Amino acid sequence: MIQIQIINGPNLNLLGIREPETYGTESFEDYFYRLRKEFPNVSIHYFQSNHEGDIIDKLHEIGFEYDGIVLNAGAYTHYSYAIADAIKAIKTPVIEVHISDVYAREDFRKVSVTGENCKKIISGKGLDGYKMAIEELI
Ligand code: DQA
Numbered sequence: 415m416i417q418i419q420i421i422n423g424p425n426l427n428l429l430g431i432r433e434p435e436t437y438g439t440e441s442f443e444d445y446f447y448r449l450r451k452e453f454p455n456v457s458i459h460y461f462q463s464n465h466e467g468d469i470i471d472k473l474h475e476i477g478f479e480y481d482g483i484v485l486n487a488g489a490y491t492h493y494s495y496a497i498a499d500a501i502k503a504i505k506t507p508v509i510e511v512h513i514s515d516v517y518a519r520e521d522f523r524k525v526s527v528t529g530e531n532c533k534k535i536i537s538g539k540g541l542d543g544y545k546m547a548i549e550e551l552i
Pocket residue numbers: 424425426486487488489490491511512513514515516523
C-alpha cells in the first residue's frame with residue numbers, strides 16, 4: 415500500500431482552538447479521520463511535534479521508505495535551515511502545506527526556507543490543502 419506521512423509542526427496541535435478566524439474550527443484529529451476515509455487505498459500516518467529536532471528525526475525515519483510526505487512546519491517554515499537540509503537529505507518527495515494564505519499575511523511568512531526543497535507549496539486552501547497534497551503525491 416502507498417505510504418504517506420503527514421507532519422505538523424509547532425502549535426498545530428491547537429488546530430480548532432488556535433486563532434479560529436485564521437485556521438478554522440476543526441481539530442486536526444477530526445479532519446484526519448475524514449481524510450483517511452477519502453483515501454481507502456492509501457496508508458496515511460500522522461505525526462505532530464512542537465520540536466524542531468523531532469520533526470527532523472521523523473523526516474529521517476521515514477524519508478527513505480515512504481512514498482510521500484505532507485509537511486506543515488508551522489513557523490519553522492520561515493527560518494529552519496535544519497529542516498530544509500533534512501528535506502534535501504531524504505529521498506521521499508515532500509509537499510509543503512499552509513492552512514492560511516502565507517502570502518497575504520506578515521512579511522516574514524512570505525519566505526519559506528523549507529519550501530525551497532519541496533516539490534510544491536500549497537497555501538491558503540484551509541485543511542483541504544492536505545488532501546490536495548496527497549492527491550498530488552499518489
Ligand atoms: C502555517 C503558517 C505559518 O506562518 C504559521 O507559523 C503556522 C501555520 C499555516 O498552516 O498557515 O503555524 O504554517
